[in-house]
Amino acid sequence: MEADAWSPPSVLLTVDLVILTLREGRLCVLLVERGEDPFRGMPALPGGFLSHDCEEILDAAHRELSEETALTAGYVHLEQLATYGAAGRDPRGRVVSVAHLAIAPGLPEPVAGTDASDAAWIPAESVLSGALELAFDHRRIVTDGIERARTKIESSALATAFCGELFTIAELQQVYEAVWGTELDTRNFYRKVQAVEGFIVPAGSGRKTTGGRPARLYRAGPTTVLFPPLSRPVPTAAEEDTGEKGN
Amino acid sequence: MEADAWSPPSVLLTVDLVILTLREGRLCVLLVERGEDPFRGMPALPGGFLSHDCEEILDAAHRELSEETALTAGYVHLEQLATYGAAGRDPRGRVVSVAHLAIAPGLPEPVAGTDASDAAWIPAESVLSGALELAFDHRRIVTDGIERARTKIESSALATAFCGELFTIAELQQVYEAVWGTELDTRNFYRKVQAVEGFIVPAGSGRKTTGGRPARLYRAGPTTVLFPPLSRPVPTAAEEDTGEKGN
DNA sequence: CCAAAAGTGTTGAAGTTACACCCATGT
DNA sequence: ACATGGGTGTAACTTCAACACTTTTGG
Structure with a gap:
């Protein structure tokens, strides 16, 4: 857009997945233990770089999803969540991540991932409360994903x-x-x-x-937009712990 | 994530802006006439590449916003909308755009842009109805932006x-x-x-x-979340033209 | 005084909450 | 029979759409 000789900076693009499910009545998110160097050994969202130059972003998310879970692709909800590109979020350089939200029916198996070192369903509250430290800005991404789910089911x-x-x-x-x-x-x-x-x-x-x-x-059924909506009950007083009500 | 010798593909990153305002009681979006080669002369959203390697995405959006409008930055709402990265969306190569939604109070001036060849406020319905053809996938982006605004003001x-x-x-x-x-x-x-x-x-x-x-x-006021919400009236029967009610 | 737009009261319909109650099955 | 969870009825309460009506200005 400026001078002809100027060439715009390029970035590396990843997709990250917030995969939510229900296990024993609790909301859980799938986390993998990082086997690679930045944040090695720390829990992180499943995800990765685009596999080739012209791979569609949503396709990449689907690919990562099937690499991490044994899901027959038809029955999983997958949508774009948001894009995270803060300059310092990845020590390897400028990496921009397009995060996605996936909703899956309760898988009985703990999912021994094909690609990742280790994968496990972690209760959402462990992440929301900050008790568990995640790699990169993944805690923020999980928080945003859960918030999206909470408002969208209404x-x-x-x-x-x-x-x-x-x-x-x-x-x-x-x-x-x-x-x-x-x-x-x-x-x-x-x-x-x-x-x-x-x-x-x-x-x-x-x-x-x-x-x-x-x-x-x-x-x-065929309906995607709920009318009238199912509205979330109002928090009666001061009850805002980490997502659970005063227990 | 695979072999050590493999290096991930990189992409060019742009920000695009859906800037909405009210002019004479009508919802309008700011469009510029493209002066550069892909889609030259066609209306498009204001936007552009990241200016340097480590520019934050939101900063880039703010920069484009002030380049296109003479707005005292404090009084404009700006939020990320979604990311558009279809492989064929830009003939120049793999360009991924992080679209943003901006809401501005009604500017009286038609805004002769600093950077762009020409900028104008276009009634939203012209874009929604498909009467006006936009560059790239910008019609889709405008549609998504307006839909976001419609649900978010509730x-x-x-x-x-x-x-x-x-x-x-x-x-x-x-x-x-x-x-x-x-x-x-x-x-x-x-x-x-x-x-x-x-x-x-x-x-x-x-x-x-x-x-x-x-x-x-x-x-x-200080409140950001409206309770109770202002709910959009239900469309009584078959009235779904291009956003206007049966007139 | 009249037109025009701001602001107030009220009423009947519709929706929501809370809970009593009946139904169908395993043991 | 009785415990357990599925499903139904209903009365009190809250919210909401519709519209009559009053207030405050300019001409």
Whole structure:
């Protein structure tokens, strides 16, 4: 844009993934232990450089996702989160990272990663509270990702991405409770969710497991925008610890 | 992350700006006519490459903003929007753009840009409707930026960024009506806005201009999150033209 | 006095919360 | 039968849209 002889600086581009899931009713994020030199041995988000010159950013995120989890790509929600490019964030030089948010149904396996030295599901609160130190600016990225999820499940069908193909309303409620860190009234939730046209649609039969009356099964419906939205309960007074309510 | 000899591909990084304002009650976006070769002569978003190796992305956005508008930097809202990096989006090579959203109070001057060949405020609907063809993927970026503004004024104090330091409630209402493309009830809006603690705070005296009872003046308050939110009226039936309601 | 815009009161409809209650299954 | 969780009804309360009405200015 200035003189002809001037040439613009180039940067290295990475994608990082905030992969969220529910394990035993708790919101968890996938972290890997870094095997390479900057921040070696420290937990970090899965991610990496673009693999070749013309790889699409979203494709790169999908590639990293399948490298880190054994997920049949169709059933995972993946969206761009934000871009982090502070000059000093990576000691190797100017590295700009396009962070993505992925939501996966609860994988039973702890996921022994193909690529990374070690991968593990870490409870979100461990990261939010600052108890666990992450490499680079990854704590900030996780915080932003969780905040995105928290606001987005209010008005979009994102919460169903935490469930498998078939789920009960109680399971869906657990998603909301885990992500928001609140408790909801089972009976009101039941109707509120069903009142949203096309959010969830019934599937055939019921199942029981938990030892009461068997619950009906649903699958995600065509609706992506929830109306009316499921609004997060207001924090009644001074209750703002690390995401959990006064326990 | 793979072999030691492999070196990751690098990309060129630009920032692009979706600068929104209100002019005569209409939502407008600032576009420049490109003077350089790719898409020369076509309208495009203001923006450009990072100026030097270690320039912060947000700083670059601020720099482009002040190059294009004569705004006293303190009074402009600026936030990251999203990153666009499709492989074929720029014929010059792999150029990744971090788009930003800026909200400015209505500038009276048509802004003869310092840097660009020509700059003009274009009504948002001209871009949304597709009537005007933009360079690169800039139409998409403008669409995303407007959508962001539309949803964000519901639950954040962003709308005040469209007004000057002092404004009347009627002026604030015009912001909502222009951005959403709907009409609102003056009297309900009046109370709803004041019911949000710390959203707007009164300033000294009143002014009249429009020839009725003079209105009280307000300034933006400390609150950034609006509770309860100002919810966008539901589209009653089949009314979804290009952002305007059936006129 | 009249027009025009600011600001206030009120009412009926709709939504939300809280909780009592019934239903269907395993043991 | 009874414990356990699924699902239904409903009354009290809150919020909201709609619109009549009063206030304050300029001409």
